[in-house]
Amino acid sequence: MKRVELAVFDLDNTLYDWYASFLPAFYAMVDVATSILKCDRDALLDELRSVHVKHHDVEHPFSLLETKTVQEFVSQERSSQALQVLDPAFHAFNKTRKENLALFPDVRTTLDELRTRDITLIAFTDSSYFATLHRIRQLGLANVFQHIFCRAKSKNDSPFPVRPPPEDNLIHITTELPADETKPDPRVLFEIARVENKITSSIAYIGDSISRDVLMAKKADCFAIWAKYGVHKDSTMYEKLVRISHWTTEDIQREKNYVAEAEKIKPDFVCERSIGEILTVLDGPTGTLTRRQQRTS
Ligand SMILES: [Mg+2]
Structure with a gap:
Protein backbone atom coordinates (compact mmCIF):
# COMPACT_ATOMS: atom_id res chain seq x y z
CA MET A 1 0.00 0.00 0.00
CA LYS A 2 1.16 3.53 -0.80
CA ARG A 3 0.61 5.89 2.13
CA VAL A 4 -0.50 9.34 1.00
CA GLU A 5 -1.79 12.46 2.70
CA LEU A 6 -3.49 13.99 -0.33
CA ALA A 7 -5.24 12.63 -3.39
CA VAL A 8 -5.66 15.02 -6.32
CA PHE A 9 -8.35 14.13 -8.86
CA ASP A 10 -8.75 15.14 -12.45
CA LEU A 11 -12.50 15.59 -13.03
CA ASP A 12 -13.53 15.18 -16.69
CA ASN A 13 -13.50 11.49 -17.69
CA THR A 14 -12.00 10.51 -14.35
CA LEU A 15 -15.12 11.01 -12.22
CA TYR A 16 -17.73 11.20 -15.04
CA ASP A 17 -18.01 11.03 -18.83
CA TRP A 18 -17.55 14.63 -19.96
CA TYR A 19 -18.14 13.80 -23.64
CA ALA A 20 -21.51 12.18 -22.91
CA LEU A 101 -24.25 13.92 -16.38
CA ALA A 102 -23.57 11.09 -13.94
CA LEU A 103 -20.68 9.82 -11.87
CA PHE A 104 -18.87 6.72 -13.09
CA PRO A 105 -19.63 3.61 -11.00
CA ASP A 106 -17.99 3.47 -7.55
CA VAL A 107 -16.89 7.13 -7.57
CA ARG A 108 -18.89 8.30 -4.58
CA THR A 109 -18.13 5.30 -2.37
CA THR A 110 -14.43 5.48 -3.29
CA LEU A 111 -14.14 9.18 -2.44
CA ASP A 112 -15.96 8.63 0.86
CA GLU A 113 -13.69 5.72 1.75
CA LEU A 114 -10.54 7.72 1.00
CA ARG A 115 -11.76 10.42 3.38
CA THR A 116 -12.36 7.77 6.03
CA ARG A 117 -8.69 6.84 5.56
CA ASP A 118 -7.75 10.46 6.46
CA ILE A 119 -6.74 11.31 2.89
CA THR A 120 -7.51 14.90 1.89
CA LEU A 121 -9.20 15.21 -1.51
CA ILE A 122 -8.40 17.94 -4.04
CA ALA A 123 -9.90 18.54 -7.51
CA PHE A 124 -7.76 19.85 -10.38
CA THR A 125 -9.22 20.36 -13.85
CA ASP A 126 -8.37 22.28 -17.01
CA SER A 127 -12.07 23.07 -17.41
CA SER A 128 -13.09 26.62 -16.68
CA TYR A 129 -14.70 28.07 -13.57
CA PHE A 130 -18.44 28.02 -14.34
CA ALA A 131 -18.42 24.60 -16.00
CA THR A 132 -16.40 23.07 -13.17
CA LEU A 133 -18.50 24.41 -10.31
CA HIS A 134 -21.73 23.55 -12.08
CA ARG A 135 -20.70 19.92 -12.54
CA ILE A 136 -19.45 19.55 -8.96
CA ARG A 137 -22.76 20.87 -7.64
CA GLN A 138 -24.86 18.83 -10.06
CA LEU A 139 -23.02 15.64 -9.08
CA GLY A 140 -23.48 16.23 -5.36
CA LEU A 141 -19.75 16.61 -4.72
CA ALA A 142 -19.87 20.10 -3.17
CA ASN A 143 -18.75 18.85 0.24
CA VAL A 144 -16.17 16.33 -0.92
CA PHE A 145 -13.12 18.37 -1.90
CA GLN A 146 -11.03 20.51 0.39
CA HIS A 147 -9.83 22.65 -2.49
CA ILE A 148 -10.64 22.99 -6.22
CA PHE A 149 -8.25 24.24 -8.89
CA CYS A 150 -9.69 25.13 -12.30
CA ARG A 151 -9.19 27.46 -15.23
CA ALA A 152 -10.04 31.10 -14.67
CA LYS A 153 -13.30 32.42 -16.09
CA SER A 154 -13.06 34.56 -19.19
CA LYS A 155 -12.36 38.25 -18.61
CA ASN A 156 -15.13 39.12 -21.06
CA ASP A 157 -18.38 39.65 -19.27
CA SER A 158 -21.07 37.12 -19.92
CA PRO A 159 -23.75 38.63 -22.16
CA PHE A 160 -26.31 37.10 -19.81
CA PRO A 161 -26.74 38.25 -16.21
CA VAL A 162 -24.85 35.86 -13.96
CA ARG A 163 -27.13 34.30 -11.41
CA PRO A 164 -26.06 34.51 -7.76
CA PRO A 165 -24.19 31.33 -6.81
CA PRO A 166 -25.93 28.76 -4.61
CA GLU A 167 -25.23 28.99 -0.92
CA ASP A 168 -22.39 26.54 -0.56
CA ASN A 169 -18.71 26.84 0.12
CA LEU A 170 -17.45 26.23 -3.40
CA ILE A 171 -16.52 29.77 -4.40
CA HIS A 172 -14.40 30.06 -1.23
CA ILE A 173 -12.39 26.89 -1.87
CA THR A 174 -11.85 27.39 -5.61
CA THR A 175 -8.62 28.75 -7.06
CA GLU A 176 -8.72 30.03 -10.64
CA LEU A 177 -5.54 29.27 -12.56
CA PRO A 178 -3.99 31.44 -15.27
CA ALA A 179 -4.52 30.21 -18.84
CA ASP A 180 -0.86 29.25 -19.26
CA GLU A 181 -0.89 26.90 -16.25
CA THR A 182 -2.51 23.91 -17.91
CA LYS A 183 -1.68 20.23 -17.73
CA PRO A 184 0.92 18.71 -17.98
CA ASP A 185 2.70 21.73 -16.46
CA PRO A 186 3.61 20.45 -12.96
CA ARG A 187 3.61 23.94 -11.40
CA VAL A 188 0.08 23.56 -10.07
CA LEU A 189 0.92 20.31 -8.29
CA PHE A 190 3.89 22.04 -6.64
CA GLU A 191 1.55 24.88 -5.70
CA ILE A 192 -1.01 22.45 -4.25
CA ALA A 193 1.76 20.83 -2.19
CA ARG A 194 2.89 24.24 -0.94
CA VAL A 195 -0.62 25.43 -0.02
CA GLU A 196 -1.43 22.17 1.77
CA ASN A 197 2.01 22.07 3.41
CA LYS A 198 2.88 18.62 2.00
CA ILE A 199 5.66 17.16 -0.09
CA THR A 200 4.67 15.95 -3.57
CA SER A 201 5.83 12.38 -2.84
CA SER A 202 3.00 12.18 -0.27
CA ILE A 203 0.43 13.05 -2.98
CA ALA A 204 -1.43 10.66 -5.27
CA TYR A 205 -2.73 12.06 -8.55
CA ILE A 206 -5.50 10.33 -10.52
CA GLY A 207 -6.41 11.15 -14.13
CA ASP A 208 -7.53 9.59 -17.42
CA SER A 209 -4.96 11.16 -19.77
CA ILE A 210 -1.47 9.65 -19.98
CA SER A 211 -0.08 12.65 -21.87
CA ARG A 212 -1.56 15.23 -19.51
CA ASP A 213 -2.43 13.76 -16.10
CA VAL A 214 0.09 10.96 -15.71
CA LEU A 215 2.93 12.91 -17.35
CA MET A 216 2.29 15.88 -15.04
CA ALA A 217 2.10 13.69 -11.92
CA LYS A 218 5.39 11.99 -12.78
CA LYS A 219 7.08 15.35 -13.44
CA ALA A 220 5.99 16.50 -9.96
CA ASP A 221 7.09 13.23 -8.29
CA CYS A 222 3.54 12.36 -7.23
CA PHE A 223 2.19 8.79 -7.13
CA ALA A 224 0.68 8.69 -10.61
CA ILE A 225 -2.53 6.73 -11.15
CA TRP A 226 -3.99 6.28 -14.62
CA ALA A 227 -7.80 6.12 -14.75
CA LYS A 228 -7.74 3.90 -17.84
CA TYR A 229 -11.49 3.17 -17.58
CA GLY A 230 -12.19 6.85 -18.41
CA VAL A 231 -10.27 7.02 -21.69
CA HIS A 232 -12.69 8.14 -24.34
CA LYS A 233 -13.13 5.76 -27.27
CA ASP A 234 -16.20 6.97 -29.18
CA SER A 235 -14.80 8.32 -32.48
CA THR A 236 -18.13 9.83 -33.61
CA MET A 237 -18.32 11.86 -30.40
CA TYR A 238 -14.68 12.90 -30.82
CA GLU A 239 -15.38 14.17 -34.34
CA LYS A 240 -18.25 16.23 -32.92
CA LEU A 241 -15.85 17.77 -30.43
CA VAL A 242 -13.24 18.57 -33.11
CA ARG A 243 -15.98 20.26 -35.20
CA ILE A 244 -16.59 22.88 -32.48
CA SER A 245 -13.32 22.80 -30.56
CA HIS A 246 -11.18 25.80 -29.69
CA TRP A 247 -7.93 23.99 -30.56
CA THR A 248 -5.51 25.89 -32.76
CA THR A 249 -2.79 24.30 -34.94
CA GLU A 250 -0.31 25.14 -32.16
CA ASP A 251 -2.52 23.40 -29.56
CA ILE A 252 -2.67 20.24 -31.68
CA GLN A 253 1.13 20.22 -32.21
CA ARG A 254 1.73 20.78 -28.49
CA GLU A 255 -0.56 17.85 -27.70
CA LYS A 256 1.39 15.62 -30.11
CA ASN A 257 4.63 16.61 -28.34
CA TYR A 258 3.13 15.66 -24.95
CA VAL A 259 2.02 12.30 -26.34
CA ALA A 260 5.60 11.65 -27.59
CA GLU A 261 7.04 12.71 -24.21
CA ALA A 262 4.55 10.50 -22.36
CA GLU A 263 5.70 7.41 -24.26
CA LYS A 264 8.76 7.36 -21.99
CA ILE A 265 6.79 7.24 -18.73
CA LYS A 266 4.63 4.68 -16.95
CA PRO A 267 1.93 5.22 -14.33
CA ASP A 268 2.61 3.88 -10.83
CA PHE A 269 -0.82 2.22 -10.80
CA VAL A 270 -3.57 1.63 -13.37
CA CYS A 271 -7.30 1.54 -12.63
CA GLU A 272 -8.48 -0.76 -15.41
CA ARG A 273 -12.23 -0.94 -14.88
CA SER A 274 -13.17 1.29 -11.98
CA ILE A 275 -11.90 4.04 -9.76
CA GLY A 276 -12.62 1.73 -6.82
CA GLU A 277 -9.37 -0.10 -7.62
CA ILE A 278 -7.39 2.74 -6.00
CA LEU A 279 -8.63 1.48 -2.63
CA THR A 280 -6.34 -1.53 -3.06
CA VAL A 281 -3.26 0.68 -3.35
CA LEU A 282 -3.82 3.90 -1.34
CA ASP A 283 -3.79 4.12 2.42
CA GLY A 284 -3.89 7.12 4.73
CA PRO A 285 -0.80 8.86 6.10
CA THR A 286 -0.54 6.77 9.24
CA GLY A 287 -1.70 3.46 7.83
CA THR A 288 -5.31 4.23 8.74
CA LEU A 289 -6.70 1.25 6.87
CA THR A 290 -4.27 -1.15 8.50
CA ARG A 291 -5.18 0.14 11.96
CA ARG A 292 -8.89 -0.15 11.19
CA GLN A 293 -8.44 -3.72 10.02
CA GLN A 294 -6.55 -4.56 13.22
CA ARG A 295 -9.35 -3.05 15.33
CA THR A 296 -12.07 -5.05 13.60
CA SER A 297 -10.18 -8.39 13.55
MG1 LIG B 1 -9.68 14.19 -17.82
Whole structure:
Protein backbone atom coordinates (compact mmCIF):
# COMPACT_ATOMS: atom_id res chain seq x y z
CA MET A 1 0.00 0.00 0.00
CA LYS A 2 1.16 3.53 -0.80
CA ARG A 3 0.61 5.89 2.13
CA VAL A 4 -0.50 9.34 1.00
CA GLU A 5 -1.79 12.46 2.70
CA LEU A 6 -3.49 13.99 -0.33
CA ALA A 7 -5.24 12.63 -3.39
CA VAL A 8 -5.66 15.02 -6.32
CA PHE A 9 -8.35 14.13 -8.86
CA ASP A 10 -8.75 15.14 -12.45
CA LEU A 11 -12.50 15.59 -13.03
CA ASP A 12 -13.53 15.18 -16.69
CA ASN A 13 -13.50 11.49 -17.69
CA THR A 14 -12.00 10.51 -14.35
CA LEU A 15 -15.12 11.01 -12.22
CA TYR A 16 -17.73 11.20 -15.04
CA ASP A 17 -18.01 11.03 -18.83
CA TRP A 18 -17.55 14.63 -19.96
CA TYR A 19 -18.14 13.80 -23.64
CA ALA A 20 -21.51 12.18 -22.91
CA SER A 21 -22.70 15.11 -20.81
CA PHE A 22 -21.50 18.10 -22.82
CA LEU A 23 -21.53 17.20 -26.53
CA PRO A 24 -25.11 15.85 -26.91
CA ALA A 25 -26.31 18.90 -24.93
CA PHE A 26 -24.39 21.29 -27.16
CA TYR A 27 -25.72 19.73 -30.39
CA ALA A 28 -29.28 19.63 -28.99
CA MET A 29 -28.94 23.39 -28.44
CA VAL A 30 -27.60 23.90 -31.97
CA ASP A 31 -30.49 21.93 -33.52
CA VAL A 32 -33.13 23.98 -31.70
CA ALA A 33 -31.31 27.26 -32.43
CA THR A 34 -31.02 26.38 -36.13
CA SER A 35 -34.77 25.96 -36.43
CA ILE A 36 -35.53 29.14 -34.45
CA LEU A 37 -33.06 31.25 -36.45
CA LYS A 38 -33.86 29.48 -39.74
CA CYS A 39 -30.14 29.46 -40.49
CA ASP A 40 -27.65 27.01 -41.99
CA ARG A 41 -26.55 24.53 -39.31
CA ASP A 42 -23.00 24.16 -40.64
CA ALA A 43 -22.53 27.92 -40.83
CA LEU A 44 -23.73 28.26 -37.23
CA LEU A 45 -21.28 25.53 -36.15
CA ASP A 46 -18.46 27.43 -37.90
CA GLU A 47 -19.41 30.60 -36.04
CA LEU A 48 -19.61 28.76 -32.70
CA ARG A 49 -16.15 27.34 -33.30
CA SER A 50 -14.82 30.87 -33.92
CA VAL A 51 -16.30 32.03 -30.60
CA HIS A 52 -14.69 29.07 -28.82
CA VAL A 53 -11.31 29.84 -30.43
CA LYS A 54 -11.62 33.49 -29.40
CA HIS A 55 -12.16 32.51 -25.75
CA HIS A 56 -9.96 29.42 -26.00
CA ASP A 57 -12.75 27.41 -24.38
CA VAL A 58 -15.22 24.98 -25.95
CA GLU A 59 -17.42 25.47 -22.90
CA HIS A 60 -17.54 29.27 -23.07
CA PRO A 61 -20.89 30.18 -21.47
CA PHE A 62 -23.59 31.34 -23.90
CA SER A 63 -21.26 31.17 -26.92
CA LEU A 64 -24.39 31.01 -29.08
CA LEU A 65 -25.15 34.66 -28.23
CA GLU A 66 -21.78 35.78 -29.58
CA THR A 67 -22.23 34.24 -33.03
CA LYS A 68 -22.67 36.51 -36.05
CA THR A 69 -26.02 34.91 -36.89
CA VAL A 70 -27.48 35.63 -33.44
CA GLN A 71 -25.99 39.13 -33.29
CA GLU A 72 -27.63 39.97 -36.66
CA PHE A 73 -30.90 38.38 -35.55
CA VAL A 74 -30.93 40.49 -32.38
CA SER A 75 -30.20 43.75 -34.25
CA GLN A 76 -32.95 43.02 -36.82
CA GLU A 77 -35.49 42.34 -34.10
CA ARG A 78 -34.51 45.61 -32.39
CA SER A 79 -36.00 44.34 -29.22
CA SER A 80 -34.67 43.50 -25.79
CA GLN A 81 -37.02 40.52 -25.93
CA ALA A 82 -35.20 39.07 -28.93
CA LEU A 83 -32.84 36.93 -26.88
CA GLN A 84 -35.75 35.29 -25.11
CA VAL A 85 -36.67 33.74 -28.44
CA LEU A 86 -33.58 31.58 -28.01
CA ASP A 87 -34.64 30.29 -24.59
CA PRO A 88 -35.78 26.90 -25.97
CA ALA A 89 -32.24 26.34 -27.31
CA PHE A 90 -30.67 26.95 -23.89
CA HIS A 91 -33.40 24.86 -22.30
CA ALA A 92 -32.51 21.96 -24.65
CA PHE A 93 -28.86 22.30 -23.62
CA ASN A 94 -29.59 22.29 -19.88
CA LYS A 95 -32.11 19.44 -20.08
CA THR A 96 -29.80 17.15 -22.11
CA ARG A 97 -26.78 17.95 -19.96
CA LYS A 98 -28.70 17.18 -16.77
CA GLU A 99 -29.96 13.89 -18.18
CA ASN A 100 -26.49 12.70 -19.19
CA LEU A 101 -24.25 13.92 -16.38
CA ALA A 102 -23.57 11.09 -13.94
CA LEU A 103 -20.68 9.82 -11.87
CA PHE A 104 -18.87 6.72 -13.09
CA PRO A 105 -19.63 3.61 -11.00
CA ASP A 106 -17.99 3.47 -7.55
CA VAL A 107 -16.89 7.13 -7.57
CA ARG A 108 -18.89 8.30 -4.58
CA THR A 109 -18.13 5.30 -2.37
CA THR A 110 -14.43 5.48 -3.29
CA LEU A 111 -14.14 9.18 -2.44
CA ASP A 112 -15.96 8.63 0.86
CA GLU A 113 -13.69 5.72 1.75
CA LEU A 114 -10.54 7.72 1.00
CA ARG A 115 -11.76 10.42 3.38
CA THR A 116 -12.36 7.77 6.03
CA ARG A 117 -8.69 6.84 5.56
CA ASP A 118 -7.75 10.46 6.46
CA ILE A 119 -6.74 11.31 2.89
CA THR A 120 -7.51 14.90 1.89
CA LEU A 121 -9.20 15.21 -1.51
CA ILE A 122 -8.40 17.94 -4.04
CA ALA A 123 -9.90 18.54 -7.51
CA PHE A 124 -7.76 19.85 -10.38
CA THR A 125 -9.22 20.36 -13.85
CA ASP A 126 -8.37 22.28 -17.01
CA SER A 127 -12.07 23.07 -17.41
CA SER A 128 -13.09 26.62 -16.68
CA TYR A 129 -14.70 28.07 -13.57
CA PHE A 130 -18.44 28.02 -14.34
CA ALA A 131 -18.42 24.60 -16.00
CA THR A 132 -16.40 23.07 -13.17
CA LEU A 133 -18.50 24.41 -10.31
CA HIS A 134 -21.73 23.55 -12.08
CA ARG A 135 -20.70 19.92 -12.54
CA ILE A 136 -19.45 19.55 -8.96
CA ARG A 137 -22.76 20.87 -7.64
CA GLN A 138 -24.86 18.83 -10.06
CA LEU A 139 -23.02 15.64 -9.08
CA GLY A 140 -23.48 16.23 -5.36
CA LEU A 141 -19.75 16.61 -4.72
CA ALA A 142 -19.87 20.10 -3.17
CA ASN A 143 -18.75 18.85 0.24
CA VAL A 144 -16.17 16.33 -0.92
CA PHE A 145 -13.12 18.37 -1.90
CA GLN A 146 -11.03 20.51 0.39
CA HIS A 147 -9.83 22.65 -2.49
CA ILE A 148 -10.64 22.99 -6.22
CA PHE A 149 -8.25 24.24 -8.89
CA CYS A 150 -9.69 25.13 -12.30
CA ARG A 151 -9.19 27.46 -15.23
CA ALA A 152 -10.04 31.10 -14.67
CA LYS A 153 -13.30 32.42 -16.09
CA SER A 154 -13.06 34.56 -19.19
CA LYS A 155 -12.36 38.25 -18.61
CA ASN A 156 -15.13 39.12 -21.06
CA ASP A 157 -18.38 39.65 -19.27
CA SER A 158 -21.07 37.12 -19.92
CA PRO A 159 -23.75 38.63 -22.16
CA PHE A 160 -26.31 37.10 -19.81
CA PRO A 161 -26.74 38.25 -16.21
CA VAL A 162 -24.85 35.86 -13.96
CA ARG A 163 -27.13 34.30 -11.41
CA PRO A 164 -26.06 34.51 -7.76
CA PRO A 165 -24.19 31.33 -6.81
CA PRO A 166 -25.93 28.76 -4.61
CA GLU A 167 -25.23 28.99 -0.92
CA ASP A 168 -22.39 26.54 -0.56
CA ASN A 169 -18.71 26.84 0.12
CA LEU A 170 -17.45 26.23 -3.40
CA ILE A 171 -16.52 29.77 -4.40
CA HIS A 172 -14.40 30.06 -1.23
CA ILE A 173 -12.39 26.89 -1.87
CA THR A 174 -11.85 27.39 -5.61
CA THR A 175 -8.62 28.75 -7.06
CA GLU A 176 -8.72 30.03 -10.64
CA LEU A 177 -5.54 29.27 -12.56
CA PRO A 178 -3.99 31.44 -15.27
CA ALA A 179 -4.52 30.21 -18.84
CA ASP A 180 -0.86 29.25 -19.26
CA GLU A 181 -0.89 26.90 -16.25
CA THR A 182 -2.51 23.91 -17.91
CA LYS A 183 -1.68 20.23 -17.73
CA PRO A 184 0.92 18.71 -17.98
CA ASP A 185 2.70 21.73 -16.46
CA PRO A 186 3.61 20.45 -12.96
CA ARG A 187 3.61 23.94 -11.40
CA VAL A 188 0.08 23.56 -10.07
CA LEU A 189 0.92 20.31 -8.29
CA PHE A 190 3.89 22.04 -6.64
CA GLU A 191 1.55 24.88 -5.70
CA ILE A 192 -1.01 22.45 -4.25
CA ALA A 193 1.76 20.83 -2.19
CA ARG A 194 2.89 24.24 -0.94
CA VAL A 195 -0.62 25.43 -0.02
CA GLU A 196 -1.43 22.17 1.77
CA ASN A 197 2.01 22.07 3.41
CA LYS A 198 2.88 18.62 2.00
CA ILE A 199 5.66 17.16 -0.09
CA THR A 200 4.67 15.95 -3.57
CA SER A 201 5.83 12.38 -2.84
CA SER A 202 3.00 12.18 -0.27
CA ILE A 203 0.43 13.05 -2.98
CA ALA A 204 -1.43 10.66 -5.27
CA TYR A 205 -2.73 12.06 -8.55
CA ILE A 206 -5.50 10.33 -10.52
CA GLY A 207 -6.41 11.15 -14.13
CA ASP A 208 -7.53 9.59 -17.42
CA SER A 209 -4.96 11.16 -19.77
CA ILE A 210 -1.47 9.65 -19.98
CA SER A 211 -0.08 12.65 -21.87
CA ARG A 212 -1.56 15.23 -19.51
CA ASP A 213 -2.43 13.76 -16.10
CA VAL A 214 0.09 10.96 -15.71
CA LEU A 215 2.93 12.91 -17.35
CA MET A 216 2.29 15.88 -15.04
CA ALA A 217 2.10 13.69 -11.92
CA LYS A 218 5.39 11.99 -12.78
CA LYS A 219 7.08 15.35 -13.44
CA ALA A 220 5.99 16.50 -9.96
CA ASP A 221 7.09 13.23 -8.29
CA CYS A 222 3.54 12.36 -7.23
CA PHE A 223 2.19 8.79 -7.13
CA ALA A 224 0.68 8.69 -10.61
CA ILE A 225 -2.53 6.73 -11.15
CA TRP A 226 -3.99 6.28 -14.62
CA ALA A 227 -7.80 6.12 -14.75
CA LYS A 228 -7.74 3.90 -17.84
CA TYR A 229 -11.49 3.17 -17.58
CA GLY A 230 -12.19 6.85 -18.41
CA VAL A 231 -10.27 7.02 -21.69
CA HIS A 232 -12.69 8.14 -24.34
CA LYS A 233 -13.13 5.76 -27.27
CA ASP A 234 -16.20 6.97 -29.18
CA SER A 235 -14.80 8.32 -32.48
CA THR A 236 -18.13 9.83 -33.61
CA MET A 237 -18.32 11.86 -30.40
CA TYR A 238 -14.68 12.90 -30.82
CA GLU A 239 -15.38 14.17 -34.34
CA LYS A 240 -18.25 16.23 -32.92
CA LEU A 241 -15.85 17.77 -30.43
CA VAL A 242 -13.24 18.57 -33.11
CA ARG A 243 -15.98 20.26 -35.20
CA ILE A 244 -16.59 22.88 -32.48
CA SER A 245 -13.32 22.80 -30.56
CA HIS A 246 -11.18 25.80 -29.69
CA TRP A 247 -7.93 23.99 -30.56
CA THR A 248 -5.51 25.89 -32.76
CA THR A 249 -2.79 24.30 -34.94
CA GLU A 250 -0.31 25.14 -32.16
CA ASP A 251 -2.52 23.40 -29.56
CA ILE A 252 -2.67 20.24 -31.68
CA GLN A 253 1.13 20.22 -32.21
CA ARG A 254 1.73 20.78 -28.49
CA GLU A 255 -0.56 17.85 -27.70
CA LYS A 256 1.39 15.62 -30.11
CA ASN A 257 4.63 16.61 -28.34
CA TYR A 258 3.13 15.66 -24.95
CA VAL A 259 2.02 12.30 -26.34
CA ALA A 260 5.60 11.65 -27.59
CA GLU A 261 7.04 12.71 -24.21
CA ALA A 262 4.55 10.50 -22.36
CA GLU A 263 5.70 7.41 -24.26
CA LYS A 264 8.76 7.36 -21.99
CA ILE A 265 6.79 7.24 -18.73
CA LYS A 266 4.63 4.68 -16.95
CA PRO A 267 1.93 5.22 -14.33
CA ASP A 268 2.61 3.88 -10.83
CA PHE A 269 -0.82 2.22 -10.80
CA VAL A 270 -3.57 1.63 -13.37
CA CYS A 271 -7.30 1.54 -12.63
CA GLU A 272 -8.48 -0.76 -15.41
CA ARG A 273 -12.23 -0.94 -14.88
CA SER A 274 -13.17 1.29 -11.98
CA ILE A 275 -11.90 4.04 -9.76
CA GLY A 276 -12.62 1.73 -6.82
CA GLU A 277 -9.37 -0.10 -7.62
CA ILE A 278 -7.39 2.74 -6.00
CA LEU A 279 -8.63 1.48 -2.63
CA THR A 280 -6.34 -1.53 -3.06
CA VAL A 281 -3.26 0.68 -3.35
CA LEU A 282 -3.82 3.90 -1.34
CA ASP A 283 -3.79 4.12 2.42
CA GLY A 284 -3.89 7.12 4.73
CA PRO A 285 -0.80 8.86 6.10
CA THR A 286 -0.54 6.77 9.24
CA GLY A 287 -1.70 3.46 7.83
CA THR A 288 -5.31 4.23 8.74
CA LEU A 289 -6.70 1.25 6.87
CA THR A 290 -4.27 -1.15 8.50
CA ARG A 291 -5.18 0.14 11.96
CA ARG A 292 -8.89 -0.15 11.19
CA GLN A 293 -8.44 -3.72 10.02
CA GLN A 294 -6.55 -4.56 13.22
CA ARG A 295 -9.35 -3.05 15.33
CA THR A 296 -12.07 -5.05 13.60
CA SER A 297 -10.18 -8.39 13.55
MG1 LIG B 1 -9.68 14.19 -17.82
